[in-house]
Amino acid sequence: MSGMNIDLHGRLALVTGGSGQLGRVMCRTLARCGADVAVHYHRNREGAEGLVTELRATGVRAHAVQADVTLPADVRAMRDAVNAQLGDPDIIVNNAVIQFAWTSVLQQSPHDFEGQFRSSVLHNVLMAQTFVPAMQARGWGRVIGINTECSLQNTPTQAAYVAGKRGMDGVLRVLAREVGPQQVTVNQVAPGWMISEDVSDDDTASAYREGVPLRRRGTDQDVANLVAFLASDLAAFISGQFISVSGGNVMPAI
Template sequence: MASSGSLRGKLALITGCSGGIGSATARVLGKQGCAIAVHYNSATTKAKALVSELKALGVKAEAFQADLSDYSNVHRLHEQVVEKMGHPNVLFNNSAIANNAIGITGDIEKISVEEFENTWRVNTGSSFLLTQLCIPNMVQNKFGRIIFCSSVAAKTGGVVGPHYASSKSALHGLLHWIALRYAKDGITCNAVAPALIIGTTMFDFPNDELKNKIPVGRFGLPEEIASVVELLATNAYMTNKIVTADGGWVSGGI
């Protein structure tokens, strides 16, 4: 009988791992027994510090640099991870950019089509491609955990702009198809949809106006999102789901 099982001995590839949510997730999955492939783009110092921290805890970890706005770099990232650490069993597509944040009162003409496409390339296209590259080995081994970092913006429109919100909502259709197609192969596919998480580059300037939107009366912490990712990575029966973690901002799930 299939069960959730342990992640001990598995390899987790986490994109955007040098940021708040990525690094918190690396620590959590490392404690579960996962080796961690730490992806980063420009935050070299943070990535190396995280790798050193994980290794000090007895976790096998290596850092891999890649600018995910270029699809050739996505291929290179996957190849380097496989060559150095093996095939990922857990993929957390966490990397994302906001680009020009025009807010909820901005004008749509402030977002150029080039900026729109760049946002989609990083947030959606690279996640699709990396998932596509990882799935064949997961199918072969009858085990895989694919997790996307979405956003409440996918449901509400959010506070960044249409380029960001649409790039996140597109992940939902992607995960629904993947979850249904590969469930029989031991692969689950889910997403966490956070909102207003401090300690992240996506939310550098918290203010009381935004805090007033949150029923629990505070902003979220990266560790609270990491705990949701841990659930999605360890539970073999939970698939095709989007878990909202937003302090009660929106009702129901996404």
């Protein structure tokens, strides 16, 4: 019996936050599977364009596109730009998020809570409203939201982040039911504290590692591998799921 391969040839993926720590490896992995890739960025134009050059060298089509994914007009303009260069995305990976300083509920600025709502909840709503109708018309599509293990941990100082990501979870679960009849799947990938190009593994992470059943931290590639799987036909009957990539650090329960 021959092995199974993740084959995304003929598919177009759009990754928001595509030039970021986890996003850039998602883009590379989707491209290695044969997908054409639209790399979204907000401010990191140089990083996005450098990544596009790298992806094109592998033989796929790629294009960088700028937008504030919390603004309806920007998301619509991004759709038009991607369509003009590459076509309508078959796969959207909602990965971008606003960064902020974590502090206690009693100290956290309302602005931070609002920012997390916009980048976690509204981001996913706008991406769905803008890109899913074309998927429905084709009868095939993938929506992949990047959530976090923090949604299940409720750790002190993470309230704004957890609130935004839990709201995102609700939106995507409802969306999965609404668009399933047109064979559009909707799933979430929830990374733990991953190692990436700019996030190393050192002694400050020893307590975290001890709490992980596998006794180690995962990598950005571990997250990208699940994204690629969910984007493929191998995952055609998987929808509405929240899947942790944390070495068992969190275990979503029934």
